[in-house]
Each structure stands twice: as structure tokens, then as C-alpha cells.
Amino acid sequence: MLSTVRANPGLTMSYRAGVFLAACLAAQPGQAFAQTAPDPDKQAIALVQQMTPDERNLLLHGFFSRPNAINKLPQIGAPFAAGYTPGIARLGIPQLAESDASLGVAWINGKRAKDATALPSSMALAATWDMRIAYAGSAAIAQDARASGLNVLLAGGVNLTREPRNGRNFEYLGEDPLLAGTLAGETIRAIQDQHVMSTVKHFALNAQETQQSAIGVTISEAAARESDLLAFEIAIERGNPGAVMCSYNHFNGPFACGSDFLLNKVLKQDWRYPGFVMSDWGANHATSDALAGLDRESGEEFDPQIYFGAPLAALDGKDPAYTTRITDMNRRILRSMLASHLFDDPPKIGTPDIVRGEAAARTEADAGIVLLKNNGILPLLKTAKHIAVIGGYANIGVMSGGGSSQVAPQNGPALIIPTTMAADDWQAVLLHPGAPVKAIAARAPQARVSFDTGAYPAFSAARAKDADVVIIFATQWTTEGLDVPDLNLPNAQDELITAVTAVNPHTIVVLETGGPVLMPWLDKAAAVMEAWYPGIKGAEAIADVLFGDVNPSGRLPITFPASLDQTPRPVLDGLFDFQPSRTTVNYDIEGSDVGYRWYDRRGLTPLFPFGFGLSYTSFRYDDLQLRSEGNTIHATFTITNIGSRQGRDTPQVYVTSRGGARGQRLIGWANVELAPGASTKVTVDADPRLLADWSTQRQRWSLPAGRYDVTINSSAANVALTGSTGLEPRLLPP
Numbered sequence: 197m198l199s200t201v202r203a204n205p206g207l208t209m210s211y212r213a214g215v216f217l218a219a220c221l222a223a224q225p226g227q228a229f230a231q232t233a234p235d236p237d238k239q240a241i242a243l244v245q246q247m248t249p250d251e252r253n254l255l256l257h258g259f260f261s262r263p264n265a266i267n268k269l270p271q272i273g274a275p276f277a278a279g280y281t282p283g284i285a286r287l288g289i290p291q292l293a294e295s296d297a298s299l300g301v302a303w304i305n306g307k308r309a310k311d312a313t314a315l316p317s318s319m320a321l322a323a324t325w326d327m328r329i330a331y332a333g334s335a336a337i338a339q340d341a342r343a344s345g346l347n348v349l350l351a352g353g354v355n356l357t358r359e360p361r362n363g364r365n366f367e368y369l370g371e372d373p374l375l376a377g378t379l380a381g382e383t384i385r386a387i388q389d390q391h392v393m394s395t396v397k398h399f400a401l402n403a404q405e406t407q408q409s410a411i412g413v414t415i416s417e418a419a420a421r422e423s424d425l426l427a428f429e430i431a432i433e434r435g436n437p438g439a440v441m442c443s444y445n446h447f448n449g450p451f452a453c454g455s456d457f458l459l460n461k462v463l464k465q466d467w468r469y470p471g472f473v474m475s476d477w478g479a480n481h482a483t484s485d486a487l488a489g490l491d492r493e494s495g496e497e498f499d500p501q502i503y504f505g506a507p508l509a510a511l512d513g514k515d516p517a518y519t520t521r522i523t524d525m526n527r528r529i530l531r532s533m534l535a536s537h538l539f540d541d542p543p544k545i546g547t548p549d550i551v552r553g554e555a556a557a558r559t560e561a562d563a564g565i566v567l568l569k570n571n572g573i574l575p576l577l578k579t580a581k582h583i584a585v586i587g588g589y590a591n592i593g594v595m596s597g598g599g600s601s602q603v604a605p606q607n608g609p610a611l612i613i614p615t616t617m618a619a620d621d622w623q624a625v626l627l628h629p630g631a632p633v634k635a636i637a638a639r640a641p642q643a644r645v646s647f648d649t650g651a652y653p654a655f656s657a658a659r660a661k662d663a664d665v666v667i668i669f670a671t672q673w674t675t676e677g678l679d680v681p682d683l684n685l686p687n688a689q690d691e692l693i694t695a696v697t698a699v700n701p702h703t704i705v706v707l708e709t710g711g712p713v714l715m716p717w718l719d720k721a722a723a724v725m726e727a728w729y730p731g732i733k734g735a736e737a738i739a740d741v742l743f744g745d746v747n748p749s750g751r752l753p754i755t756f757p758a759s760l761d762q763t764p765r766p767v768l769d770g771l772f773d774f775q776p777s778r779t780t781v782n783y784d785i786e787g788s789d790v791g792y793r794w795y796d797r798r799g800l801t802p803l804f805p806f807g808f809g810l811s812y813t814s815f816r817y818d819d820l821q822l823r824s825e826g827n828t829i830h831a832t833f834t835i836t837n838i839g840s841r842q843g844r845d846t847p848q849v850y851v852t853s854r855g856g857a858r859g860q861r862l863i864g865w866a867n868v869e870l871a872p873g874a875s876t877k878v879t880v881d882a883d884p885r886l887l888a889d890w891s892t893q894r895q896r897w898s899l900p901a902g903r904y905d906v907t908i909n910s911s912a913a914n915v916a917l918t919g920s921t922g923l924e925p926r927l928l929p930p
């Protein structure tokens with residue numbers, strides 16, 4: 197039997213019976229809004245026309261709804277939320293109740309939203325390279341949100357990983373614009389399909405937390421359009437988010453939330469974005485930001501004054517530029533509310549479907565774990581008599597990331613370690629429940645499973661010396677608001693691993709980190725597994741992979757550097773400047789060659805390349821056929837499982853030179869699940885923008901003429917097949 201699945205980014209697959217194929221779901225631009233009836237644009241205009249002068253100011257600013265001193269506007273009836281804008285009952289306009297939600301409905305200053313599903317980090321999601329998993333996780337989050345009375349989710353974080361030390365890397369989807377934009381688009385589409393509005397954030401180039409709200413970013417227009425802006429463009433096309441959240445940083449001069457170029461030109465004019473722009477909390481700096489394209493001031497108490505309150509209202513009807521904008525701002529906000537079904541399908545307070553949420557979290561964690569090294573020790577045999585588990589709070593739970601995205605799962609965290617003196621410590625270290633040591637013991641009933649905190653490396657090594665297997669859990673906590681100063685594991689964990697691997701060669705290292713770390717002990721470890729922040733079912737997922745109940749299939753969405761010297765900025769700008777200062781970061785160093793593209797350009801060998809990940813089986817790629825057609829290239833090839841276990845693979849398609857100019861770019865990938873011996877044929881269609889360059893002069897994408905070299909890889913650095921085809925020079929349609 198032959199079947200064909202059409203997917204996007206352009207995937208055509210045929211497969212034989214017995215071969216399960218994890219294909220990507222297609223999402224056409226405009227799909228979410230197309231379901232909307234009647235016309236949200238017309239309805240929005242009609243509502244704005246009915247507004248009184250006072251009502252014209254109500255939707256344009258919102259506050260942080262929490263019962264403490266910062267909030268100048270305690271409102272009876274407002275749910276605890278990161279953002280709140282009262283509705284206008286006279287016109288039937290609902291309130292906006294907003295929560296952070298990249299990894300689940302967030303912890304709000306001591307008040308857990310309500311039985312939230314704690315998904316793995318977005319970096320773990322990106323490591324699945326799987327659109328269906330992205331969709332399922334975010335659909336579960338949106339249902340939790342509805343059950344908590346929330347109708348807007350501050351989700352869709354898609355800033356590219358330009359800085360491996362960035363404290364928020366765990367909230368984002370890696371370093372490639374196609375991968376990050378595609379997955380972000382699916383998460384947004386899933387949320388909005390549940391009739392909850394989603395954002396995409398933080399627009400744009402907000403790539404480090406150091407000097408977060410003072411930092412200045414410089415980058416050429418072409419480099420920005422080909423990298424970070426492209427990730428947003430793809431996410432917006434696939435997901436149609438109701439709102440775009442502009443970021444804290446300056447962008448080539450003005451603040452991003454006051455950037456006429458970013459908001460009016462790129463977003464609203466070039467991309468014809470129909471929704472509204474909300475500021476990040478504290479990122480609005482002037483009433484005139486409205487003229488630059490900002491539509492809503494968020495978390496207004498974080499700004500020195502409420503710029504979009506009285507000062508903006510005073511200009512309405514007096515200054516034609518502001519009057520026109522205020523009409524447009526209201527229209528855009530209402531349009532997004534209507535298109536996201538906030539009027540006709542309000543959230544109903546209820547009980548979240550914990551079973552569904554946990555199932556989504558488990559699938560994501562299983563598929564996001566990346567096996568980095570395996571000398572054959574994995575999967576673990578169920579014959580070990582003594583398994584020594586060491587470190588990483590593995591007796592308590594699994595690590596999660598701090599800041600506004602922090603989720604407190606059902607029944608609360610397993611452990612909270614404050615990191616500041618504040619009563620409502622938004623940067624506390626939280627461990628999600630589910631102790632890996634228990635999950636391991638449950639899979640190995642024949643073994644004695646011991647636990648040691650790892651606090652004293654020499655002592656831990658002595659205790660673990662004679663164990664049949666040692667599993668060291670190593671954690672790196674990261675948070676919004678802080679970057680890590682270097683890529684070493686903190687708290688002497690490298691010493692611990694070095695000491696233990698020196699006495700016991702059967703040592704497996706399980707990493708729970710926000711992003712890349714250095715591994716000075718790598719050659720001594722028998723196996724290394726990157727589990728990221730694995731969420732509420734993380735302990736089970738780690739045990740699934742350790743014992744082979746799940747065949748690992750995650751692929752790195754970021755490069756792991758061999759040293760900081762390999763990165764574009766070995767010294768993090770502003771790191772040792774402890775006062776807010778206008779530090780400037782020069783992103784033209786790497787330009788659009790973010791991540792693996794930088795390593796390729798410089799001929800550097802990283803510790804682990806982008807796209808890398810091992811399996812308990814092996815795959816072979818054959819029969820590459822390239823076909824150029826119009827503005828794109830179609831790559832068809834066959835994947836065969838040549839090992840002895842069923843497994844899931846993610847072959848990647850890269851262009852490596854265009855018209856004689858070298859340079860590596862991911863142009864697509866496939867997700868396939870194959871039984872031993874089975875093979876399948878896939879076709880990947882390149883997004884033409886990945887084949888093109890942005891011409892600033894012509895303000896269009898431009899395809900260079902000539903030969904295009906294409907490779908089929910198992911990672912950015914592992915080429916399996918090569919081919920070449922030609923394209924005509926042309927400008928892509930606007």
C-alpha cells in the first residue's frame with residue numbers, strides 16, 4: 197500500500213504499510229483567521245465607531261494584575277494574571293486576562309494559576325523538530341488557560357539563540373529561523389484553535405538578558421531579515437498570532453517598542469500583519485511610540501508613567517496623527533479579539549484535563565531528549581545489581597527555568613530554592629515533581645539503587661567505584677533576567693563528573709540544562725544525554741530513554757560550542773557592568789550566520805553540531821534527486837532503518853552554496869518513524885526565502901543565479917548525500 201502525505205515545510209512522503217510516519221502538519225497562512233465568521237475586520241470597525249471618547253482609551257493600556265504593592269490598580273474580579281485589561285460591558289467587549297504560557301500557564305507571583313501542565317522547555321520542544329508535538333503541547337496549555345479564566349497567552353517565544361549564555365534560551369526554539377519559526381507557528385496555531393489569543397515575542401533581536409532593558413542592538417537590515425526577523429515572519433504566517441510583543445532592547449537606535457522600522461515598516465507594511473503590537477512589561481518609553489506602531493502599553497506600572505493613558509487620551513481629537521492612530525489601535529486590538537473568538541467563545545472556569553496535559557508533556561520530553569554520546573552502555577540492561585545515582589536533586593525532581601515563564605505544576609513544585617531576598621521571588625529555582633531516582637528504581641527492580649548528593653566529589657567517587665552503573669545528574673539553572681557568565685556546569689559538577697568517571701568507566705551523565713554546556717570530561721563518560729528542562733513527566737522520560745523503552749530521537753536545535761572562544765562574542769557584552777547601561781551588541785559580527793552557519797563560515801568544529809543526536813538504531817540515506825522549479829528546490833531521497841530497532845529519524849536538508857557563494861542553510865527536514873529494515877521516500881520543498889538573500893536596495897528577496905549545492909545530513913556537520921541543481925536569478929514576489 198502506498199500513501200502520500202503533504203506537509204510543510206514542503207514535505208511529500210510516500211510510505212509502505214507498516215511504516216508509521218510522523219509527518220508534519222500543513223498550516224497555510226491565514227488558516228486560523230479563515231475559520232472566523234463573520235468578518236472580524238468589519239466588526240472591529242463597527243465597534244470602534246460606537247466608542248465614546250473615554251472608551252477609546254480603555255483597551256490601549258493594561259496592568260499586571262496581582263495583589264501587591266507594585267499594582268496601582270487593584271481590581272476586584274480581575275484574575276491573577278501577568279496582564280489585564282478590563283472589558284467594555286456596554287459594547288459587549290470582554291476583558292483581556294493574560295498569562296505567560298510558553299511552557300505552561302505560568303506561576304504568577306506566589307499564586308499558581310490552576311493545576312497547570314508543566315511542559316518541557318521550548319528548547320526541548322525544538323529538539324523534537326516535530327510540528328505535531330508542538331501543536332499538541334500548546335493545545336493542552338490553552339485548555340488549561342481556558343479552565344483558569346484566561347483568554348490571552350503570552351506565548352510564541354521565537355528569539356534565535358545568538359548567545360549560548362542567554363538566560364532565556366530555554367524559552368526559545370534554538371538558532372535556526374526555519375526550525376524556530378515553524379515550531380513557534382504551530383504552538384501559536386494550536387493556542388488560537390482553542391479560542392485563546394496568542395502572542396509571538398519578543399520582537400526583535402532580544403538575544404541576551406544582561407542589560408535586558410538598556411541594551412542596544414546593531415545589525416544590518418539584510419542580516420536581520422534573513423535571520424531573526426525571518427523566524428518571526430514564518431511564525432506569524434503559520435500561526436496568525438493576535439498580538440506581537442515588542443522587546444526591551446534598542447534596535448538600531450530607538451527602543452524596539454518605538455521602532456518605526458520594526459513595527460510600521462517590517463511588520464505592518466511589508467508583512468501586512470493585521471493584529472496588534474503590545475509592549476513587553478516596562479518596554480514602552482513614550483506616548484509617541486503609538487506613532488511608531490505600538491498599539492498597547494502592557495504592565496503599565498513598570499513604565500515611568502502610563503504613556504497610553506491620560507497623555508494619549510489628551511491627544512485624541514486634537515492631533516490628527518494620534519486620532520487616526522487611536523482608531524487604528526482600537527481596531528487592531530478588537531480585530532484580534534474577534535478573530536481569536538474571545539467574544540463568541542469565552543473561557544469557562546473548570547478543571548483542566550491533567551491527563552491530557554501530562555500525556556503531551558511526556559511525549560514532548562521523550563522526543564526532546566538528545567543522546568549525545570553512547571559507547572554501548574545504553575540502553576541499560578536490567579541485570580545491573582547496583583545502580584549509583586548521584587547529584588542534580590535526582591532524589592527530588594527535575595530542574596526548570598526561572599522568570600515569567602515559570603510554571604508551578606499540579607500539586608506545586610517539589611522544591612523551591614529562593615535566589616533573592618524578595619518575598620515573591622520570581623527567580624526562585626523550582627524543581628518539578630517526579631524524582632528520577634524513583635523512576636530508575638521502578639525500571640530496575642533487580643537492582644539496589646543508591647543516591648548520593650554529589651556534594652563531595654571524592655566521597656561520591658569512592659561510593660560509586662564498584663557500582664555496575666553510575667548515573668550522574670548534572671543541572672544548570674537559568675532564568676529570565678540573568679545570563680550565565682560562562683558555559684561550565686556550576687557548583688563544581690565538572691569536578692564531580694571528573695572524579696567519578698576516573699574510578700568508574702560505566703558512568704552516564706544526564707544533563708538538565710537551559711542550553712549548551714562545556715564537557716571537559718566528555719571522553720571519560722560512557723554516555724551523555726541532554727534532557728534539558730524536561731517538565732512534569734521528565735523523570736519518566738529520562739528513564740524511558742535510559743532503559744530503551746523509548747528509542748532516543750531528539751536532535752540539537754543549537755550548536756554546543758567546544759569553547760566560548762568559538763562564539764562570535766567570547767566576552768558577553770555588559771556582563772560585568774552591574775548598573776543599567778546602554779551597552780551595544782554588534783550582531784553584524786555573525787550577521788545572519790547564526791549558530792551552525794557561523795561555525796561553517798569559520799571552519800570551526802564545535803563540541804556537538806546543530807542537528808546532532810544518536811539513536812539506538814541507525815539510518816541510511818540514498819537516492820537523492822533534486823528538482824528546481826520556479827523559486828524553489830525539491831529534494832527527494834530515501835531513508836532506511838538499517839538497525840535492529842524501530843526508531844524515529846530527522847534527516848536534514850541544507851543548501852551549502854548558491855551561485856558559487858559558499859554558506860550553509862537549513863532548507864527543510866523530515867520526521868520519519870521506521871521499523872527495522874523499512875524504508876521510506878520523502879520530498880522536502882525549500883522555502884524560497886532560505887535560498888535567497890534580502891536585497892535592501894530592492895526591498896525584496898533575491899535568488900542568486902547558478903548552481904545550488906544541496907546536502908542531506910544527519911546533522912549540520914554530517915553529510916550523507918550531495919547534489920546540485922540550478923535556479924534562474926529572480927526577485928521573489930513581495
Ligand code: BGC
Pocket residue numbers: 278296350397476477600
Ligand atoms: C517578559 C515577557 C512576559 C512579561 C509578562 C516580561 O518580563 O519579558 O516575556 O510575557 O514579562 O509576564
